Amino acid sequence: MSSVDFTIDAASRLGIPSTISASAADRIGEILDQISEQIQGVIFSAWPVDTGRSLRAWQVFVEGLVLFVRNPVEYVSWVNKGTSAELIEMRLEEFWRNVSQEIQSIVSSDLAAQQRSAAQAAAQAGTLLGDVARAQATQVLIRAGFEAAGVTSPTVFEELRGAFSISRITQRERTRRRGR
Numbered sequence: 001m002s003s004v005d006f007t008i009d010a011a012s013r014l015g016i017p018s019t020i021s022a023s024a025a026d027r028i029g030e031i032l033d034q035i036s037e038q039i040q041g042v043i044f045s046a047w048p049v050d051t052g053r054s055l056r057a058w059q060v061f062v063e064g065l066v067l068f069v070r071n072p073v074e075y076v077s078w079v080n081k082g083t084s085a086e087l088i089e090m091r092l093e094e095f096w097r098n099v100s101q102e103i104q105s106i107v108s109s110d111l112a113a114q115q116r117s118a119a120q121a122a123a124q125a126g127t128l129l130g131d132v133a134r135a136q137a138t139q140v141l142i143r144a145g146f147e148a149a150g151v152t153s154p155t156v157f158e159e160l161r162g163a164f165s166i167s168r169i170t171q172r173e174r175t176r177r178r179g180r
Contacts, residue, residue, distance in 0.1 A: 006089045
């Protein structure tokens with residue numbers, strides 16, 4: 001061993017889909033930032049220093065849903081016969097276990113909210129077949145209501161619809177032109 005890389009990819013470890021919302025990804029990023037601060041504290045308090053080169057080389061940062069914890073120095077895995085690097089890895093995994101359930105909860109609630117939103121949008125949009133069926137059912141109920149009330153002749157609305165049909169408008173237009 002030489003350099004070390006203890007990077008944690010939250011999406012691959014927990015199976016987080018790429019469809020999570022930006023707000024959920026931001027919340028997960030904040031949790032990973034907290035872990036990065038904690039592990040930096042461990043590194044600076046527990047890492048043995050002779051020249052300081054290996055301590056200064058630690059790279060701890062968050063990018064998206066990935067927490068990078070690595071040190072490219074060629075001898076870093078041998079510091080204190082490897083026990084110092086193992087301590088960093090062990091503490092990082094402990095911090096991860098402490099928050100992984102919270103991250104899963106964020107993902108679950110976000111996906112559930114997306115499903116509810118999609119179901120509401122689908123219900124509001126309706127389908128052409130469903131809209132036609134509802135319109136026909138409404139028309140049947142209205143006619144049944146008129147017949148029950150004893151109205152059998154065309155209603156005012158039906159007369160207006162007939163008055164504004166294309167053939168009636170064309171007929172009126174011809175009559176108007178002849179009168180000139």
